[in-house]
Amino acid sequence: MTLNTSRRGFLKGAAAAGAVLVVGLRPDGALAAGSDAAQINPFVKIGADGRVIAIIKHFEKGQGPATGLSTLIAEEIGVGMDQIDYEFAPSNPELYANLAFGQFQGTGGSTAMANSFMQYRTAGAAARAVILNAAAEALGADASSLDIVDGMVTGAGEAKPLGDFVAAATQLEAPAEPVLKTPDQWRLIGNPDVRRLDSKIKGNGSAMFAMDVHLPNQMIAMLARPPQTGGLVSSFDDTDAKEIKGFIRAATLPNNAAVAVYAENTWAAMLARDALSVEWDLSNAETRDSAQIKEEILAALDGDAEYNVLKNEPGPMDQAAQVVEKTFYFPLLAHAPMEPLNCTIEANKDGGITLHDGAQFPTGPHMALAQIFELPMDKVRINTMLAGGSFGRRATPTADYQVEAGLAFVITDRSRPVKLVWSREDDLRSGYYRPAFGHKVRVGLSADGEIVAWDHRIAGQSIMKGTAFEAFSVHDGVDHSSVEGVADTPYTIPGFHVGLTDTKKATSTLWWRSVGHTHTAYAMEVMMDMAATAAGRDPVAFRLAHLGDSTDATRKAAVLRLAAEKGNWGNAPAGRTQGIAVHKSFGSYVAEVVEISGDADSGVQIEKVTCAVDCGIPVNPDVIKAQIEGGVGYGIGHVMRDEITLTGGVVDQYNFPDYEPLRMRDIGAIETHIIPSAEPPTGIGEPGTPPSAPALANAIAKTGMVVGDLPMINAGVAFA
Known part of the structure; x- marks a missing residue:
């Protein structure tokens, strides 16, 4: 997802920014007035001491926007990361709307950096411009001869703290089209040594959570x-x-x-x-068991009731030399964040x-x-x-x-x-869940191992239908969050048929980290491996053969090659097997190689996960690596052993003992490689999750078991 706003458009409503309350925190964690920082524009405040405060419109739940958006402002103004703080924006969609959501303020869909990259850079550049103009008037110099470096206004034989000019700067009109720094001038954007602004307070316990x-x-x-x-x-x-x-x-x-x-x-x-x-x-309460819900979803894969066809390219399945097929089932899942x-x-x-x-x-x-x-x-x-x-x-x-x-x-x-x-038990038993889904896939191969037909049927519980977000995602009766990652795959697939059937919701359904991609990536990537095996082809070469020369395909191929290279694909140490998967979600491309020892019977140990990511301009490489690592752990941890089950409509699970999160022992190492890019930034909070589970499944498949019924422990996979 690539979102931008014009430099002129970012200042919409800036005149009202002066009315925004300047706030800090009381000792009890609540709001308190009292800061003497001046509001330069809706996204920037600067104190008389020269400290910059970034107003962050996306909330921080660990994914890094407080650091990322502050980096953009610090870069454009000309201050170091040790000279900038942040605070969260008030609820005001006129000023702080998520540009991906229309007139709605919110954080989600891995859109924070994608929709704010130009907006926050422009805010920083506008603040820089008015400070330099104020300094030029005070020093009797031309603004073009001045610069801001590490918080100091330099030039005309002077070096003064930028705080000296803040009061005068607030009286000047900001330029509608401020000049942005060029990539060759960046010192912070893309710098792997920039660390998170919230690490210290979270480490010493002074961070204030709800x-x-x-x-x-x-x-x-x-x-x-x-x-x-x-x-x-x-x-x-x-x-x-x-x-x-x-x-x-x-x-x-x-x-x-x-x-x-x-x-x-x-x-x-x-x-x-x-x-x-x-x-x-x-x-009027739910009374079904999980077995009934699963049976209804799997039956819908073979039924024609309310079957919505998304793609219907004629493919000679009946003439294929061989047909590879698999049915997948994905259970309900809880979010289970650490803070209830x-x-x-x-x-x-x-x-x-x-x-x-x-x-x-x-x-x-x-x-x-x-x-x-x-x-x-x-x-x-x-x-x-x-x-x-x-x-x-x-x-x-x-x-x-x-x-x-x-x-x-x-x-x-x-x-x-x-x-x-809420207690954790409350959320596991009475919360919202990733909906249950089924996929039935048949792939026809020619005598020489080429795909000639792909029939992909999906059934499950819609997230968006019946909600205020229906108009955003549901078109022609299809909730596109149910089919994303299949219907829009970058693979070139001849004879591609995709259809969807909605089934009755058993619980309150909700987007879960990477939304529909949580199940679509698994089905697509496991099937690609099964087809490659049936064709007698290397899984990487087989995937590359089905990626054309479009921008999507080229970027996807690049991360696939990089992950294979860095993961030493095809050369696993003795006693180990490898699986690979690649997927595009939220505008970003991620490929992962999972290397395991053992097998499904004796116990699988995940030794290493090697990741390659292309998320456009990598604003904060350290944050990107952390998000990929977290996404890998989240995806693999849930596919290993987690599910939400119902008995008579009542959720069976209570807490982490029976809904077990990933353990430190579960993955030996995670290595992330970032592809340099000049493309606009795209999402990073979620894209690491989708390819992780199928890469693990494909590694396990090489030991003799293709897992379609999740979680893996239900299919008989033991973990060391």
């Missing part, structure tokens, strides 16, 4: 939710809960979706909630409210809370905090947990802040 907000006199709220999706509260008895020290009260939420328990602390709230006796109305969901609401003295939250999509809860409290939008403030992971979970079409907090607060007298806390 869970760290502790307001004076706050109450903790935890919710008793129905055991099955679709259940409602009929009645409850809190007699036993009243015996818990610290219990305050219990009340049914206005939407009857849960019972809120209020207490003085989290432990008391947990105990009191467990002591409730709740009668549930389950007349939480947020805090307090009343403001002006009659409004403030939400303190790791807000991934602030526009959604902003609008929802305005409706709940019957307030104008300017009376609702969002204080975006750091978040301990998300993988998509903090961005729901319904603003689910923020709405819960709003409903829990609105039914109080609002004299005490309310902090809503």
Whole structure:
């Protein structure tokens, strides 16, 4: 995905920027006024001491935009990374909309750098221009003779801190088309030695996450939710809960979706909630088992009901010399971030409210809370905090947990802040899930091993249909997040047929790190290996033969070659086997070689993963490598042993003992190689995930087992 905005367009609404509150943090983690930094434009503040503050419109959940966007501003102004800080932007889509989402402020789809690259560079260049113009007036020099280096304005025989000119700079009009630095002038962009700005505070414990907000006199709220999706509260008895020290009260939420328990602390709230006796109305609740859901999805692969054809190029499957086929099943998956969901609401003295939250999509809860409290939008403030992971979970079409907090607060007298806390068990049993999907693929090969037909049928639970995002992704009845990575593959495939059938949702479905690519990449890349094996061809050569000369194909081929070279493809040490996969997602290209020892019966040990990535201009190589490593671990960890299962509609899993994340012992080493590029930056938070699982599967296949039914342990794969 490549997104840009004009240099002139970035300043839209800049005149209103002066009204944006300059904020810091109170000791309790909440907002506090008091900074003396001057607002140069919506994205840049500079203090009298010369320290620059980048206003970050994308929230930080570990993926690195606070560093990446700050790097762009620091580069264009001319300060070092030790001279810039950051703070999160207020909820204001007129100024801080994600350009990929229209008039909606949010972080997702690996769009942070893609949509902000030009916007933040332009903001930094505009700030640089007004400072130099102010300095030129003060020094009686021509602005073109001046420069800013490491925070010092130099030229005309002078070297003065840029802070000396900030006050005067705020009185000048910024140029609509500021001059940007050229790549040969970059000192920070692409520099592998630039480190994350948030590493120190996260390392020493001073970083403020949403869970760290502790307001004076706050109450903790935890919710008793129905055991099955679709259940409602009929009645409850809190007699036993009243015996818990610290219990305050219990009340049914206005939407009857849960019972809120209020207490003085989290432990008391947990105990009191467990002591409730709740009668549930389950007349419209989910009652199916996982086996039924799987059976329905696999049956849909062979049915014609509501079958949407996306590609239908005639292919002589019946004339193929041989046909390779495989059916795949992908179960429900939870996001399971390290920090459980939480947020805090307090009343403001002006009659409004403030939400303190790791807000991934602030526009959604902003609008929802305005409706709940019957307030104008300017009376609702969002204080975006750091978040301990998300993988998509903090961005729901319904603003689910923020709405819960709003409903829990609105039914109080609002004299005490309310902090809503989910336990990990709550999220695993009552949250949102990566939907279940099935794929049935048949590949026809000619006598000389060439693909002559590819029939690919997909069935599963739509993420977008029935949500506010339907218009964004659903076209002609097809939710394109269900088929991305197949219908738009860069491979040149003759006789390509792709079709989709939607099945009934069993739970609340949601995008999960890399969305549809989580299952489409697996099916495509395992089938490419199966076809190569049947054709007697090397898997890398076979893939390259099906990549043409388009830009997409060329870039995909380049990462494939690089991963093969750096992974020593075809020359694994004795006792080891290798698998490879390559995939494009979110505008980026990633290839991975997984090297294993052992086999499915004796126990597979992942010895090494070698990755190659092309994500356009690599703004922060250190962040890119970290995101690829995290994406690899996330994809492989879940495909090894994780699934969410239902019994009578009730989720079986509770916590990490039965939904086990990747362990340090699971992967021996991960090595990442970045292809230099002059293309605009593209996504990096998610693209490392899709090829990881099929690369592992292809390595295991060489030991004798092609895994189509996930997770792998269900297919009989043992891990060392």
